[in-house]
Amino acid sequence: MPTSDRNWAWPALLLSLALLLLTRPAATAPPEDRTRLLDGVRTIAAPGLPGSLAVYGPEAFPLVAGKTDGTARAAVIAAGRLGKGRVVALAHDGYFNAEALGTADTGRLIRNAVAWAAGDEKARVAVVGLPALRDLLTAAGMDARTVSLREELAGYRAVVVTHQGMDAAAVERVRVFAEAGGGVVAASTGWGWVQITGRPIAEHPLSAITRGAGVVWTDGTVERTAPAGFDLTLPLSPLVHAGEALTALLEKRVLDPADAAQSSTSVLLAARSSVPGDPLLAPRLQALRKAAGMAGQPSERDPVSTRTPLRRVALALDVDEAQRLAPDAVRAHPAAADFPGAVPADAPRVTRRLTVDLSVPGWKSTGLYAAPGERITLTVTGAPPRGVALRIGAHTDALWHLAAWKRAPEITRTFPVRGERTAGAGAFGGPIYVTVPDNATGKLDVTLSGGVEAPYFRRGETSPADWKSSNRLRPAPWAELQGEELILTVPSTHVRALEDPEALLKLWDQAVRAQEELVSRTERKRPERIVVDRQISAGYMHSGYPIMAPIDDTARLAVDEPRLRAEGSWGYLHELGHNLQSGEWTFDGTGEVTNNVLAMYVYPQVLKLPFDGGHPAIRNRAARLERVRKHLAAGAPFSTWKSDPFLALSMYIQLIDGFGWEPFQKVFAEYRSLPAGDRPKGDDQKRDQWLVHLSRATGRNLGPFYQAWGVPTSETARNSVRELPAWMPAELSVK
Numbered sequence: 001m002p003t004s005d006r007n008w009a010w011p012a013l014l015l016s017l018a019l020l021l022l023t024r025p026a027a028t029a030p031p032e033d034r035t036r037l038l039d040g041v042r043t044i045a046a047p048g049l050p051g052s053l054a055v056y057g058p059e060a061f062p063l064v065a066g067k068t069d070g071t072a073r074a075a076v077i078a079a080g081r082l083g084k085g086r087v088v089a090l091a092h093d094g095y096f097n098a099e100a101l102g103t104a105d106t107g108r109l110i111r112n113a114v115a116w117a118a119g120d121e122k123a124r125v126a127v128v129g130l131p132a133l134r135d136l137l138t139a140a141g142m143d144a145r146t147v148s149l150r151e152e153l154a155g156y157r158a159v160v161v162t163h164q165g166m167d168a169a170a171v172e173r174v175r176v177f178a179e180a181g182g183g184v185v186a187a188s189t190g191w192g193w194v195q196i197t198g199r200p201i202a203e204h205p206l207s208a209i210t211r212g213a214g215v216v217w218t219d220g221t222v223e224r225t226a227p228a229g230f231d232l233t234l235p236l237s238p239l240v241h242a243g244e245a246l247t248a249l250l251e252k253r254v255l256d257p258a259d260a261a262q263s264s265t266s267v268l269l270a271a272r273s274s275v276p277g278d279p280l281l282a283p284r285l286q287a288l289r290k291a292a293g294m295a296g297q298p299s300e301r302d303p304v305s306t307r308t309p310l311r312r313v314a315l316a317l318d319v320d321e322a323q324r325l326a327p328d329a330v331r332a333h334p335a336a337a338d339f340p341g342a343v344p345a346d347a348p349r350v351t352r353r354l355t356v357d358l359s360v361p362g363w364k365s366t367g368l369y370a371a372p373g374e375r376i377t378l379t380v381t382g383a384p385p386r387g388v389a390l391r392i393g394a395h396t397d398a399l400w401h402l403a404a405w406k407r408a409p410e411i412t413r414t415f416p417v418r419g420e421r422t423a424g425a426g427a428f429g430g431p432i433y434v435t436v437p438d439n440a441t442g443k444l445d446v447t448l449s450g451g452v453e454a455p456y457f458r459r460g461e462t463s464p465a466d467w468k469s470s471n472r473l474r475p476a477p478w479a480e481l482q483g484e485e486l487i488l489t490v491p492s493t494h495v496r497a498l499e500d501p502e503a504l505l506k507l508w509d510q511a512v513r514a515q516e517e518l519v520s521r522t523e524r525k526r527p528e529r530i531v532v533d534r535q536i537s538a539g540y541m542h543s544g545y546p547i548m549a550p551i552d553d554t555a556r557l558a559v560d561e562p563r564l565r566a567e568g569s570w571g572y573l574h575e576l577g578h579n580l581q582s583g584e585w586t587f588d589g590t591g592e593v594t595n596n597v598l599a600m601y602v603y604p605q606v607l608k609l610p611f612d613g614g615h616p617a618i619r620n621r622a623a624r625l626e627r628v629r630k631h632l633a634a635g636a637p638f639s640t641w642k643s644d645p646f647l648a649l650s651m652y653i654q655l656i657d658g659f660g661w662e663p664f665q666k667v668f669a670e671y672r673s674l675p676a677g678d679r680p681k682g683d684d685q686k687r688d689q690w691l692v693h694l695s696r697a698t699g700r701n702l703g704p705f706y707q708a709w710g711v712p713t714s715e716t717a718r719n720s721v722r723e724l725p726a727w728m729p730a731e732l733s734v735k
Contacts, residue, residue: 033061033116034061037063037088038232039108040112042105042231045100045228050091050092051192051217051221052190053089054270054274055078055243057081057214057215059213060079062241067224069402072266072306073222074220074240075240076230077113079116079215082179082184083179083212085177086116086119086178087186087209088117088186089187089210089215090186090187092187093189094187096110096162097132104229107136111140117185119183120157125142125156126153127144129146129162130160149166149170157183158183160186161184161185162187162188162206163193178209179212184209186209188217190217190218191220201218201272202274202275214243218269239266240266242269245262246285249309260306260307264313271285271320289314291310291314297315298335300406315335319410319427332427332429333427336372336429338407339407340393341477341491347452349371349449351450354366354447354448357443358440359442361436361437361439362525362526362527362545365431365480366451368432368448368476369429369432369452369453369477372429374425374450375423376425377423377449378415378423379421379447381445384417385437387437388417389416389417390417390422390424390432390434391412391413391415392424392431392433393413394531395412396412396548397536405535407533411426412430431454431478432451452474454479455479456474457471457480457481457495457505468499476492478491481501483505485509485512486505487528488529490555490559504559512576517665519665519668520669521580526545528579529546530575532550534550536548536550543578547576549575554569554571554572570599570615573599573614576599581598584674584679585671586686593648593649597656597664615646618650627646628650637710638711638712641711684714687713687717696724699724700726701725703726704726706718
């Protein structure tokens with residue numbers, strides 16, 4: 001919603017607090033605290049995939065930081081004061097395990113942290129579980145005792161916990177203990193907690209303890225800064241502290257690109273991980289929004305980037321708030337008119353009755369579109385199964401991690417359907433769907449009210465005459481074309497002149513079925529989806545549900561049946577192949593290869609084009625063979641093969657040239673029927689089994705062929721097919 005439209009009525013207390021916080025000096029760790037915590041520590045472990053922390057309290061400070069995207073950093077370990085006590089937070093619970101404690105200086109840092117929190121190196125410490133940590137502390141001379149979260153903490157100077165078992169009562173007990181002067185050392189993997197619980201990160205139980213210090217867990221991740229984990233001797237920007245970053249933005253300091261990126265990263269982590277109204281943070285965030293005004297709206301020509309951190313943070317706060325508002329409080333965001341687009345004010349708002357087939361999971365297209373900020377009502381007849389939801393918007397890619405935003409970073413919303421009537425609204429609007437969970441059965445009658453009609457063609461149901469006369473001219477800015485195997489979501493402008501969706505969708509259905517035929521997949525839970533977007537979260541396109549692709553010429557190609565037949569669409573077929581890939585026949589180095597085998601199959605089977613004619617990197621046979629010869633001349637290093645997908649694909653092309661498609665189809669079918677105990681485990685077994693299966697399917701010993709290419713297989717695997725006649729394409733013997 002527009003910043004200028006908000007009527008913020010902060011209590012006088014919060015306004016006073018805001019003024020106080022705005023004039024506070026930057027938060028820095030007291031030198032003696034940092035010295036004590038890092039005594040004897042240079043490098044520590046990075047267990048698993050470490051999460052991150054947001055640090056914003058005036059008496060809190062980041063201690064260890066990892067790499068986020070670009071040049072920015074985020075705290076992995078932080079400390080601070082909470083009332084009369086002290087807290088240390090760690091962004092991975094693996095720090096308390098024996099392996100991490102024994103890596104580099106990790107054990108020393110944890111001992112220092114517990115001693116600092118307790119205020120005494122010989123203190124009595126309560127340890128909730130965590131036997132390896134208890135033993136470490138005991139060996140260091142502390143009186144470390146295993147306790148239950150149900151026990152009182154009287155008599156202890158510090159407590160060490162993870163989020164495990166932290167119910168509301170335990171959280172309150174530990175928080176009160178800290179504020180009264182106790183120490184708390186707490187570890188959790190924020191992103192993992194979100195995945196397991198499905199709850200927003202702001203509800204993390206440990207954050208409820210440390211929030212008063214201005215430290216909370218985030219759902220982000222970080223990368224290492226040293227081979228063993230994190231190098232603590234590296235300089236740490238003061239802007240990793242979100243409070244300092246906020247001060248820099250509010251003072252409108254001129255920041256270099258690195259500091260601008262760091263400031264926006266730090267503030268966004270804090271804003272998106274804290275609870276609304278956090279007294280340490282909310283007043284300052286509101287001041288920042290007012291300072292930015294309406295400047296934060298993104299567009300194709302004027303992206304909001306890390307180089308303009310004030311705009312970036314203001315937009316992020318707008319979007320984050322819009323994602324949390326109740327439907328009746330949602331208003332159209334000003335950026336919605338630019339993307340995904342405005343709805344004509346005079347377009348009729350309609351009511352539509354639908355019957356939803358619950359046996360097919362996924363998004364159910366309705367042919368309706370929600371105008372930005374407008375309420376949509378879903379009414380059901382009967383009891384909806386758990387997991388049914390009302391979805392507004394098809395553009396599911398979240399862009400928070402990207403350095404520049406050409407549209408708002410998150411623009412879709414879902415609303416669980418738990419009763420007879422469900423209301424929903426999205427600040428950005430979008431196509432309306434009813435989403436169905438896996439394993440539901442039966443049918444569900446629903447009524448949708450408040451939407452605008454969108455161009456919508458369903459193969460076998462929509463009349464071609466109706467499509468031409470009126471359907472394709474419906475007013476919503478986005479259209480959907482639904483086949484039996486694939487659904488396309490494109491701007492309505494792309495289909496206004498489309499004459500024959502039936503022929504187009506028939507071609508797409510044939511392409512999807514061809515790939516399924518190759519991998520012997522006979523069952524399909526739901527149609528595939530392709531959604532085009534202004535900005536993609538990763539790569540040029542990416543696979544998934546939906547497949548996401550850019551709004552460029554490929555988007556127009558997707559709805560142009562004659563062009564598709566004439567030239568194919570490597571990008572879309574590549575991503576569809578990803579969705580059908582099996583990890584059992586995709587080993588290291590072939591993640592971007594075996595899906596291309598599926599893409600190539602469509603060219604001769606459906607498009608009647610050469611199977612190797614889809615991509616420029618393989619289309620020229622002479623250039624392709626020269627690339628192979630150079631690889632052989634260099635000794636056929638497997639590391640090169642793994643890092644060059646089109647070089648690796650050339651090996652598969654030789655097999656297809658030599659034996660056709662039947663052996664591949666046979667082997668893929670064999671993999672689908674393998675007993676659980678016979679399925680490959682690990683990369684070595686994957687390469688071995690692929691060699692053996694394909695050798696037997698072709699009736700040829702492919703061991704020497706694999707060796708010539710430099711792809712490792714075991715002697716046992718090669719010996720198992722040695723009785724077959726060896727095969728080698730002539731081009732591999734040319735040096």
